[in-house]
Amino acid sequence: MRKHIITILAGLMAFTASAQQPLSLYYVDNVPQTSALNPARQPRANGYFAIPGANVSFMLESNIMLKEFFQEKNGIWYTPMNHEFDYSKILRRFRNGARVRPEVGVSLLNFGWRGSKGYWTVGVNERVQSNIALPSAIFNMLDNGLAPGTTLNFANMRVNAKVFHEISVGYSRELTEQLAMGWRVKYLSGIGAIKTDFKKFDLTTGRDKWTLEAKGGIYTSIPNLKMQEKENGLVNFDSTSFDELKTKDIVNVLIPFMHNPGAAIDFGFNYTIDENFSFSASVTDLGFIAWTNELNSINVNGGYQFEGLEINVSDAKNIDYGEAFDNIIDSIEARMSPTLSKDVFATALNPNIYIGAAYTPIHFLTIGLLSKTTILNKTATQDFDLSLNLNPYKCFSLMTGLDYNVKGHLSANFGWSLNLSFLQLYMMTDYVPVAYRKVNIEGDGTVLPNNTGDVNISVGLNLIFGAKGYRDRPMINAYSDF
């Protein structure tokens, strides 16, 4: 049954996602989802309704870049398998771990309308945020093996994932003809989460001893996960099990209740300097979830030294290596003292900060410059985006641009929307690779993106009402002149 639930959730995520919208959507006013990036920005429609099941959005962000896995030296290309490969270059990038960050969202209900004074939006979403990092120690091991004196840091190994409900209400209002302000408040209710937080997790190798030191914990709030303690108070890992899900459990998973509560806020503004220039900024997903239910947290704090199998020479012929290995495991467990607790913990969302400027030389063309900062655990990602946004016809919009990520890759953004009467179809994508390489490995060649392997794509279907103009003024006054 648990598998069925996961399948249902995954299916919903795949069909109606709205969580992490592409950058390319920021200046595309005629797609209502633009307000997700800046709640002050009002779509060019008096109202809209996002059709559930017809919006797909998926983002995969990573600090792993293809080109860094090939190094040239004196005209010869080397892979990480070769001893000429210099790991220090990629280790600098992976000092906080080799990160992969998939995010998806499920829009169950999303609509908005222009009121008498402002623009209202309502959303009910299911969201998944995750941040997974391989420890840099893996690359250290590949680089140097396990030479004596090597200290491998596994503390940057990270799994931080959460699934939660989001109910939001947003409002945007033009305070003056130049300044529009907007906010969106979100009530969050967690479904499940897992979070690792290790202050220390070092393995030091040597001839005389191997030392393992760890301090930290794994915090979970997973429905129906049961864990128990042994008589000595340590975690009984063998007892880990899932209770069979019952109908009420499924209802609890799918319908937001007051357990695992959280809140977040989006806010922003848009300042129109004159008819050609505007400036805007926003903060989204500033909030957290407090996990209070179905808690199972494992904390470790200790150190273990392995100085070899302990043998009494008199009994050397009767050594049971299986038993000896079990004893080592038992010793590690005893020294690390993994204890079980029901401690409440919190997970922050990944807040985004957008700062943008737009230049509209002609009424159907907007040139946008946008900065996006996403704050992650102990690190951040930074993108700069330059875009051309065209509205040549009322039925068709087009955008293209370039994105520069400070980790060193340049990519293209691309998107379009097609309005067929009140039906709107759109597709926006970020991180389209602009540089490719043919990678030829011992005769087998294939063309691959040079830099980025990131993906952020959104395809959707909306019902647009009143797209021809604002309630009190025309939406676009120059289509006829185009």
Next chain:
Amino acid sequence: MKKIRTISLLIAGALTMAACMKDEIKVEDTTYNRSLNFAAPIFTATADYTTILNSLSDKSQHESIIYADDEGRLYLEYTTKYHVKWNSILNIDTYNNQYVTPVLTKAGTAVNQKFEFRHKLNSDNTTRIDSMIISSATLKLEASALPISGTAIMTLDELTINGKGLSTSWELSEGMKQNIDLSGYLLKPKHSSDSSYTNCKIRFVGEGTANAMNEFNFKVEMSDVIPQVAFGFFGQNEVFNEAGIQHMGFFSEYRVPRTIKMKGMHINLNVENHTGTAFNLQMADMRIVCADNNETIPVHFLDSNNIYVNQISYKDFLADGLSKPKSNQYMLDSTNSNADEILNSSPLDFEYTLKIESNPQGEVQENFITPETQLDATVDIFIPFYFSVYDLNRCDTFNFNFNDLILDSDNSKYVDKLIIAMKFSNGFPFSFVTQGYLVDENYNVVDSLFTGQEKLWKMPEFDSNLRVTKRGDLETDIVFDSAKIERCSKGNPIYLILNTTVSTQDMPDKYFMLYENYGLDMRLAIELVGKYKSE
């Protein structure tokens, strides 16, 4: 339309300019040849004295019992105990006699006849029993019938209870058969020059009923006599004479090489006398049978091998019971015997004859005996682990397929250097040097572990009593460089021959005691330096 075209071209141009094809990455060599560096401890081992001793034996199970004294000194002890009980010291010749006497009867004629039978109680002529309080005994009497109308009366005046002598009577015409319980009776025999005896008196009173020459049969037996206490002089007798063999299993289980010299063995004969009789003990015909060749070596004891133990007095016995026996011992050691010689001959059996004689000095004091009192003699062989080792050399061959165990032959080419790191912390009072040879199936030496004999166990530090005060720590690396690895890879050694030499300090003059807490800690680690090279 012109504007549309212009803008479209601008967009297409921007995309075209943005997208480009970088130089081809052409990877010719996908060989995996990264570092194989690895270092890890493999095991820590501890060895105690049993490990050292077991190295001298082929057996996996050992029966020898090794003891430690209060200071932790280790020793072997083999003990044989002998007990001489009261009935070996005092032999009472119980009655078991049958007397036949003719009796002439005439009908109607009165009969008045007396008989007297003497019963000797001492089984040997030197024993004299002065008195005895009987704890338990049964007097069995049987008399035949006679043609006499009247009674017979039997009296034993030497057996009294409450001051009255033992007396019984029966009808002569019917005969008699009866058992008399003698518990509590006081026996005070009469004495002659060679015996302690009792007189049994029988008198017939009656009238004959037939004319006949009759036989009067009288049987008397005193059985199951246990004295509560007996006094007298119990003779000069050999109360014990038995061959003894003490098997010393240690030397059959552990083949102690001749290069290990031991000393300090002593053989004790301890005696504790709880009786009221003095004794002389003698261990005669002492000899050792060697484990090596079953050769017999006589034990030369320079002192007298007799030991006298006095008796306890009855007064002391009443006061102290069995708690204060008279005791004596003699010790056979290197000062008065060839003990060191026999100890270093791998003694297997200690053979002897133990003889015990009572009252060796004659009648000096009245003897007494009770059922609880006995003589206890103990033959105790004490062998301390006190030794000196002079170049004890061992050569052991182990199955050791180097290429299979250490480096798979296919992978050996990836290893530039292999270090087997050993660290010994030696608490035993000897050093250990070794050389190992890796040999092929024909025992041709492929390579050696070291350039020469390498010391692995460093001599510890000692106090003035030659007791270890600080362990000797030593780290030794066995380095297999690429050249040695290649030799081993090609030579395919399958055996490891370890040639080791063990010596104590300043041998052979100094001897060292083995203590219970002596031990050895060993750590073994490996370090590998190399590059993995995939094909």
